[in-house]
Amino acid sequence: MRTVALAALLSLLPLTAFAADTCSLTVKVEDVSTKGGNLRIGVYDEATFVVRGAKPMEGKSIPAKPGEMIVTFDGLKPGEYGVKVFQDENANGKMDFVMGMMPSEPYGMSNDARPSMSGPPWDEAKFTLKPGANATTVHLH
Secondary structure (H helix, E strand, C coil): HHHHHHHHHHHHHHHHHHHHHCEEEEEEEECCCCCCCEEEEEEEEEHCCCCCCCCCCCEECCCCCCCEEEEEEEEEEEEEEEEEEHHHHCCCCCCCCECCEEECCCCEHHCCCEEEEEEEEHHHHHHEEEEEEEEEEEEEE
16 A cells, blocks of 8 residues: 555656746736737747747737736746737738838837847846746737
């Protein structure tokens, strides 16, 4: 009986260790417009954050609702990340730009970082995820 109990306990250790080493990230997005479409949220590492059109480490697309929206990502690893959000008002699956440069749909980044002519500012947008629950707020512009 003790052997069975010990085996059962030992089988749970990897799950406990995995849970302790993962993070959740709750992103509160404010100022979602009334124009509808989808809210597209991506969690990026440094290498992908600065590349226009790069695929996020984790991403979600959900129907946009005016005002404030809350989106949670689970199972992330501890480390430095940045978040990009945009409201895909016409639901075409991509951010639209005026003259190929200026976004024509509401967007925002973690720490409310603002892009420069050279692209998204990693040093202003990055934050550290620690094991357990984490949160950040992004305001759309």
